[in-house]
Amino acid sequence: MKLYYAETLAPRKACAVAGYLGLPIEYVFVDLGKGDGEQKSPDYLAINPNGTVPSLVDGDRKLWEADAIICHLAQRAGSGLWPRDAQQQIDVVRWLSWNNQHLYRHGNALYFEHLIKRWVGMGEPDPSKVEEAQGFFRKHASVLDQHLTGRKWLLGDDLSVADFAVGVTLPYAKSAAIPLDEFPEVRRWHDQLNAFDSWRNPFPARPAQTAAHG
Template identity: 70%
Template sequence: MLRWLSWNSQHFYRYGGLLYFEHLIKPAIGLGAPDSAKVAEAQGWFRKHAGVLDRHLKGRKWLLGDQMSIADFSVGVTLPYAASAKMPLDEFPEVMRWHDRLSELQAWRDPFPSRQAQAVAA
């Protein structure tokens, strides 16, 4: 578990988070358009690390085998924003399959329910 948490913070999340920042955060807070050089570099590193993850997930249900763990949530945290952050996720079928499995969880698909939905549930 610790291996994946550490790997994620230094590799996968690092570059997925940079793409998220460049494409979503910067424009939202008025810092201008994405820096194309930073985006290209981050996409290159993202591809490298997504390849590692893709190979590891082959034949596995979850990162650590048959049981979901905190490592799955930690490593997958940026992936709900992959399309809008221009992460080249579609190049990695095992990562997409694994993330689709995470997305079967309602709380993963909709982590911030509206106030109206919260009131109805109460």
């Protein structure tokens, strides 16, 4: 298997899950800042016509979208990160969908304002956009905080790919002004994820570190 990645949010969850599972994967770094971006090259577009990262090549199968990739990796490993129970599988899909529409959406906006804009030379964060994104983040984080009360993980006692997906913006809480500390259950849950080395250090080592880090 080959996992094409950059050191940004969506690939972070794919790399974290791959590392957690210990799968034999060849990591291929895609330099988003090289020329027009390696993700726009014909060779890469043949793998992922969207020109985005991450992408996974597994034999003859070419898979894109981080959430699909982490589910595939868990299934491929026979891991409980992809539940065997059908109702729990539906719960995973629910949290993946919720995250993309809500928590990730606004956490990503803060990540963009504070980290990506500086990295690509777009200037300082826009205070009005930061305030708006923080407001929406708080709204959705309160839903997550309430859900996690009395639960170890999103699905209860068992870790799943949903935890890796929903938590992906939180390692950047301080550097991206994400108000994580206002939500004690979310913070507790993220502290559990931080116990995993693959969560803290998801990306393979490279000679030159050129991506945005928090």
